[in-house]
Amino acid sequence: MRLIGIGRLASAAALLVGASLIPAAAPAGAGAATCQEQNYPVTVAGTQQNINGTLCVPDGATTIQILVPGGTYNAAVWEYQPQGAASYREAMNNAGFATLNMDRLGSGKSSHPFNTLVTGPTGSAAIHQVITKVRERFAKVILVGHSLGSGLVRIEAATYHDVDGVVSTGLAHMFNAAGLVPVFTSVGPVTPLDPDPLLRGRGLDLGYVTTLPGRRNIAFHLPAQDPPGAIEYDESHRDVAAAIEAADIVRELVPLTSVSGRITAPVLLAMGEKDGSMCGGPVINGIKLIGADCSSAAALKASEQSYFGQASSFDTFIVPEAGHSFVFHPTAPQFYAKMISWAAAHGL
DSSP states (O other): OOOOOGGGGGHHTTSSSOOOOEOOOOTTSSEEEEEEEEEEEETTEEEEEEEEEEEETTTTTOOEEEEHHHHHHHHGGGOOOGGSSSSHHHHHHTTTEEEEEEOOOOOOOOOOOGGOOHHHHHHHHHHHHHHHHTTOOOOOOEEEETTTTHHHHHHHHHHHHHOEEEESSSSOSSSSSSHHHHHHHHHEEOTOOOOOHHHHHTTTTTTTTEOOTTIIIIITTSOOOOOOHHHHHHHOOOOOHHHHHHHHHHHHHHHOOOOGGGGOOOOEEEEETTTTTBBOEEEEEEEOOOOBBHHHHHHHHHHHGGGGTTTTTTTEEEEOOOOHHHHGSSTHHHHHHHHHHHHHHHHH
């Protein structure tokens, strides 16, 4: 990892004007990053909206990773520390990357317009406008998505060709139909009866969905075995997605309607070995499945490479023993290391 020199933190802080400064957590001996909450005005379907995120900048950073959470997740997913290790965001800052840990349009602290305005194209257009803004400061941009957020990342990169790297996690092409049943049966519309006051208080219409209380382990973790603390963290930070947005990402899963073949930047695809919703392999229990083959990085590459035909390079990684939301698994730091080495190999 590149260590961040602390001597130039004052100059970095001078560029971050107008909001409270939060020191990013870091292991002993690693350099610090300066973090600031940001609000980016965006125009969506002729309406003015806002994308919220936290910008963390190590001294001298020239590459920024924009982190896009999945459906019913918000920026908190990238802040989870697996068994006390650095979170993904912290690990990237410690390696010298700036990060913008953002909430998708319609989630977290970002705007919550009427659900019909929250779609795959509008969500990716909002990300594009954020990229345009951060380009004023950073020379290179890597888009990193999880699950539904990976769909938005792929649509954005295929449409605007404005990023230097694309990282898709938890989203392959096609899916394990049987494995998706627990996901679909675990979500429902946000209602005034939802026990989470943060969700009730946003004034969300019934086109927004969230997970039912106590269902996130079934929906996003099993058959992997994540620690109880990870499940508790996931439950306590659950968020929302718009139903139309989710339908657009399903179209991105299907090869006939996917736009990932138009991505020209380098692509890294990472999946949890035990992602029950996306992975299937060729045959399980004598039944042929159509999900991605997550038995090894080589198998995943063989099953997915044809869908990224114009990418300047295509690499894959399997997070061992991990499920769909693999940042919660103790093996997640293996992906951090892969991400850092992949970026270095591509001059990012």
